[in-house]
Amino acid sequence: SQTIHQWPATLVQPVGSPLSLECTVEGTSNPNLYWYRQAAGRGLQLLFYSVGIGQISSEVPQNLSASRPQDRQFILSSKKLLLSDSGFYLCAWSTRRREKLFFGSGTQLSVL
Amino acid sequence: EDQVTQSPEALRLQEGESSSLNCSYTVSGLRGLFWYRQDPGKGPEFLFTLYSAGEEKEKERLKATLTKKESFLHITAPKPEDSATYLCAVLYSGAGSYQLTFGKGTKLSVIP
Numbered sequence: 001s002q003t004i005h006q007w008p009a010t011l012v013q014p015v016g017s018p019l020s021l022e023c024t025v026e027g028t029s030n031p032n033l034y035w036y037r038q039a040a041g042r043g044l045q046l047l048f049y050s051v052g053i054g055q056i057s058s059e060v061p062q063n064l065s066a067s068r069p070q071d072r073q074f075i076l077s078s079k080k081l082l083l084s085d086s087g088f089y090l091c092a093w094s095t096r097r098r099e100k101l102f103f104g105s106g107t108q109l110s111v112l
Numbered sequence: 113e114d115q116v117t118q119s120p121e122a123l124r125l126q127e128g129e130s131s132s133l134n135c136s137y138t139v140s141g142l143r144g145l146f147w148y149r150q151d152p153g154k155g156p157e158f159l160f161t162l163y164s165a166g167e168e169k170e171k172e173r174l175k176a177t178l179t180k181k182e183s184f185l186h187i188t189a190p191k192p193e194d195s196a197t198y199l200c201a202v203l204y205s206g207a208g209s210y211q212l213t214f215g216k217g218t219k220l221s222v223i224p
Contacts, residue, residue, distance in 0.1 A: 006155075043116070044156075044199070044214040090155050098203060098210055100146055103155030 002027035006091045006104030013111055019064075019078040021107050023091030026072065031093040033074040034101065035066055038088040050074060051096075086111045115139050116202050118215035125222050128189045133218045135200035136182040143210060145183050147176050148199040150217070156199055159185075190222045 006023045013019060025031050035047040046059045048066035056066050063082050067075045074091055091104040119134045135145070144163050148156035160169040162178040169176045173194065175186045185198055197217040204211055 041216065043216045044201075046212070092155075098212070099144065100158050100161055101156075101201075101212075102158065103148075106153065106155045108153065 002093075002102065004091065004093055004102055004104045006107060008107060009105065010108045011110070013081050013109065015083055015111055016080045019076070019081050019085070019109070021076040021089055021091075021109075023074045023076075023104055024072055025074075025093045028072070028093070028095070030071060030096065032096065032098060033068060034092040034094070035064075035074065035076050036090040036092060036103075038090060038106075044090070048076070081111045083111050085109065114215075116200060116213050116215040118198075118200055118218050120218060121216070122219045123221070125187075125190055125220070127191060127222055127224050130186070130188045130190070132187070133185040133198055133220070134182060135185070135215055137202045137213075138181075139202055139204040139206065139211075139213070141205035143203040143205060145178055146201045146203070147183070147185055148201070150197045150199055152197075159198075187220070190220075192222045192224050195220055195222045 003026045033050045036044045037047055038044050048056055048058055050056050050068045053068055053071055064078050086109055089107045092101040094101050116137045125131055144161050146161050147159040149159055150156040160176040165178055165180045167178050173188050177184045197219045199214055199217045201212055201214045
């Protein structure tokens with residue numbers, strides 16, 4: 001069966017520090033991979049998605065970047081965090097047909 | 113204007129008191145409508161996919177239905193463990209590709 005791992009679960013970082021969140025998927029090949037951010041009172045906001053190694057599409061211009069160094073690994077990064085980067089970050093995967101998304105357990109990021 | 117609107121924002125039910133959550137959408141070219149359950153501090157968990165008007169899906173105390181412009185998630189005789197935020201998402205054809213948009217969710221509280 002397929003599983004998705006996302007870490008860390010919580011993270012407190014000072015403004016201006018770098019960020020690296022990692023997500024890995026097991027039990028499937030060639031998944032579509034996604035990074036979402038969820039803010040209180042707002043819907044899930046798609047940040048990045050990837051259909052293959054090295055292929056990244058950005059949905060929202062911002063202080064973040066994503067990379068996919070391996071087929072089942074997706075990384076969300078920032079060189080310098082802003083206060084506005086605080087939020088709940090979710091990694092997800094789907095098959096090519098995009099019939100449904102499977103989410104990781106999320107990372108609560110607090111930038112202070 | 114939101115393309116996917118969920119109502120109510122919050123719903124408080126007594127245990128055993130049946131009710132329905134609503135998800136209305138304004139997009140055209142629907143490819144699928146998805147329901148998810150999200151517990152606090154966790155990633156959304158997939159519940160149902162509906163593809164066409166008239167379709168229904170059931171799982172334990174939950175039943176999802178779909179019309180041309182909205183979907184309902186019916187909860188029959190809810191229990192406290194059904195307390196969660198329920199999200200709907202719409203996959204549709206737009207801008208030459210598929211777009212997936214989430215609603216902001218309905219927070220359900222079931223009181224013993």
